[in-house]
Amino acid sequence: MRRKNFICEDFSNDDLEYIQHQIGNYKFKNPLLLRQAFVRKSYSQENGGENNEVLEFYGDKVLELVVSKMLSEWFGEYGGFEQNGIKIAGWGEYISKYQEGKLTLFRKALVSKRTLSQRIYEMDLEPLLLLGKGDEKNNVREQDSVKEDLFEAILGAVAIDSNWDLSKLQMVVEVMLDPERTLNNHEEDYIELIQEWTIKEYGCVPEFLFDQEYVTRGWPTGFIGADKFSPNNLPHSCKIKLGNYMYGFSAKGRSLTEARRRACEKAYEYLTEHGEINGSIKDEIENPNEQQAINQLETLARRGYFELPKYKFTETHDKNGNPIWQVTCIIDDFDKVFNATLSSKKAAKKTAAYRMLNYVLDNYDEEE
Numbered sequence: 001m002r003r004k005n006f007i008c009e010d011f012s013n014d015d016l017e018y019i020q021h022q023i024g025n026y027k028f029k030n031p032l033l034l035r036q037a038f039v040r041k042s043y044s045q046e047n048g049g050e051n052n053e054v055l056e057f058y059g060d061k062v063l064e065l066v067v068s069k070m071l072s073e074w075f076g077e078y079g080g081f082e083q084n085g086i087k088i089a090g091w092g093e094y095i096s097k098y099q100e101g102k103l104t105l106f107r108k109a110l111v112s113k114r115t116l117s118q119r120i121y122e123m124d125l126e127p128l129l130l131l132g133k134g135d136e137k138n139n140v141r142e143q144d145s146v147k148e149d150l151f152e153a154i155l156g157a158v159a160i161d162s163n164w165d166l167s168k169l170q171m172v173v174e175v176m177l178d179p180e181r182t183l184n185n186h187e188e189d190y191i192e193l194i195q196e197w198t199i200k201e202y203g204c205v206p207e208f209l210f211d212q213e214y215v216t217r218g219w220p221t222g223f224i225g226a227d228k229f230s231p232n233n234l235p236h237s238c239k240i241k242l243g244n245y246m247y248g249f250s251a252k253g254r255s256l257t258e259a260r261r262r263a264c265e266k267a268y269e270y271l272t273e274h275g276e277i278n279g280s281i282k283d284e285i286e287n288p289n290e291q292q293a294i295n296q297l298e299t300l301a302r303r304g305y306f307e308l309p310k311y312k313f314t315e316t317h318d319k320n321g322n323p324i325w326q327v328t329c330i331i332d333d334f335d336k337v338f339n340a341t342l343s344s345k346k347a348a349k350k351t352a353a354y355r356m357l358n359y360v361l362d363n364y365d366e367e368e
Contacts, residue, residue, distance in 0.1 A: 011035040015128055017216065018207070019154075022123040024175035024256060025210045026158055026168060033161050035130075037153040040146070042132025052149065055156030062155045066166075066173040067110050071103055072096075110179055117147035119176060122195060124205040125150060151176065171256065175210065180257050189302055190264035194242065197268075197277060200286070202243025206264075209239040210256050220248040225266040238263045281305055281364045288361060293354035297329075305364065306333040309356065311349055329356040334363075 016031050028034045037052050044051040075097040096103070109115065120126050126141045129150060140146050155172065162168045173179075181191060198206045209215060219241050234252035238259035241248050249267040253259030271277045284305075285296050294309075301308045312328040325345040329338045329352040336359060340351035 010130055011038070011128075019125065019128070021207050021209055021216075022125065022175075023154060023158075024172050025212060026162075026172050028157075028161050030161055033157040034154070037157040038125075038128050038150065039130045040132065040135060040140075042135040043130040046132045052153035052156075055153040055160070056149050057152075057156065058159050059152030059155030059157075062159050062169055063111055063152060063173065063177075066170050067107055067177075067179070069166075069170065070174070070179060071106055075103070106183060110177060110182055113144050113148045115177070115182055116151040117144035119178065120147040120151050122191075122205065123176070125154075175208075175256050175260075178257050178260075180255075181261070190268045191261060192299075193277075194240070194264040194267050196286075197271065198242045198245075202245070204243050206243075207241040208260060208263075209241075210259070211237055212239065215239060215248070220246065222246070223248040223250045224270055225250040225263060234259070240264065240267055242267065282361050285357075285361065288354075288357055290350050290354040293350055293357045297331075297353050297357050297360075300360065301331075306331050306360065309353065311352070313345065313349075315345075327352045329353050331356065331360070334360065 016028070016034060019034060020026060020028065033055075036050055037055050039049065039051045041051045041053060072094075076094055078092040078094060098106075126147050129141045129146070131141060135141075154176070155169070158172050159169060178191070181189065195205055198204060207219075209219070215221070219239075223239060224247050234254055236254065236256050236259045237250060237252045238256065239248055239250045240260075240263050247270075249263050249270065251259055251262035251266050253262050268277065281300065284300060288296060297309050300306065310330045310332075312330065314326040314328075316324045316326070318324055322343060323345075324341060324343060325348045326339060326341045327345065327348040329349075336356075338352050338355035338359065340348040340355065342348040342351065
C-alpha cells in the first residue's frame with residue numbers, strides 16, 4: 001500500500017513521491033497540479049474541482065516539441081562554418097541524417113497511443129487515476145486512450161509547474177517515454193525483462209531513482225553496480241528497487257534512459273547468475289493467448305530463442321466478392337509453418353501466430 005499522510009483525501013504524499021520517482025525525480029513545487037493530472041472529467045463532475053483535460057492539451061504540445069527537439073539532436077548536426085580559416089563550432093547549415101518522411105515515422109512511433117499507454121502501464125500509474133463511479137464500473141482506466149491522456153496530462157502539469165523549463169521537460173519526457181527503447185531493436189530488452197520478473201515475484205513494477213546519491217525511505221541500503229566513484233565518469237545515474245528484493249541495482253549512462261537500461265541489465269545479469277531467473281521457454285510467457293500472440297512471439301524472438309517471425313498474406317474473394325485472407329506464419333528456425341484463413345486479415349494473422357506460439361512452446365527443446 002502506498003497511501004499515507006494525505007495531501008488531500010484521495011491523493012497521498014506517498015502517491016506523490018512514487019509518481020515523481022517514476023517520471024525522473026521531477027519535484028513538484030505545487031503537488032496539487034500533479035494530482036490534477038490524474039483527475040478525469042467524470043470524477044470532477046461528481047466531486048467538484050478541476051480535471052486533467054486542459055493539462056492534457058498542453059502536454060500534447062510539450063510532447064510534440066520535445067520529441068522534435070530530441071530527433072533533431074539525435075539525427076542532425078551543423079555542417080561546419082569557417083571564418084578566416086578557423087572552423088566555428090555550432091555554425092553552418094543543419095544536416096539531417098534522415099529526411100522528413102523517415103523522421104515522421106520516428107515521431108509517430110514515439111508519440112503513438114500504443115507507446116504512451118504502454119509506458120503508463122509499465123510505470124504502474126493508471127491505478128492512481130481518479131475516476132467517477134461510472135468510469136470505475138466500466139474500468140476505463142485500462143483503455144489505451146485514457147492512459148494516453150494521463151501521459152500527456154502529466155507533461156502538462158510539469159510544464160506549468162516548471163514555468164515551461166525546456167530542460168526539465170526534456171528530462172521528464174526522456175524518462176517517461178524511454179525513446180531509445182522504442183526506436184532501437186535490442187536483442188535483449190532488459191527493462192522489460194526486469195519488469196516482468198518483479199511483477200511475477202513481488203506483484204509490483206520496479207521503482208527508479210535518477211541522479212540521486214542517497215535513497216529514500218523503504219529502499220535497500222545495499223546496491224550492486226556502479227557508484228559515484230565509477231571510472232566511467234558518466235553524467236547520469238539510476239538506482240532500481242525490485243519490490244522487496246534484498247539488493248538494489250545502479251548504473252551510470254550518458255542519458256537517464258541509458259543509465260536505467262544499464263541498471264536493468266546489471267540486475268538481470270546478477271539475478272541470472274544467482275539462480276533467481278531460470279526456467280524453460282514456457283516460463284517466459286505467463287499467459288499465452290491469441291489476442292497477444294503476435295507480440296508474445298516477438299518477445300521470445302527478442303530474447304534470442306529464434307528468429308523474428310515472418311508473415312505471408314494471400315487475398316482471395318468468395319462468390320460475393322468478399323475478401324478472404326490466408327496468413328502464413330514462418331519462423332526460419334523451425335520446419336513447420338502455420339496458416340489461418342479468415343475474412344479479417346488482422347484476425348487471421350493473430351490465429352496463425354497463436355498456432356505457431358503453441359507449437360514453439362511445446363516443441364522448442366526438441367527442435368533445439
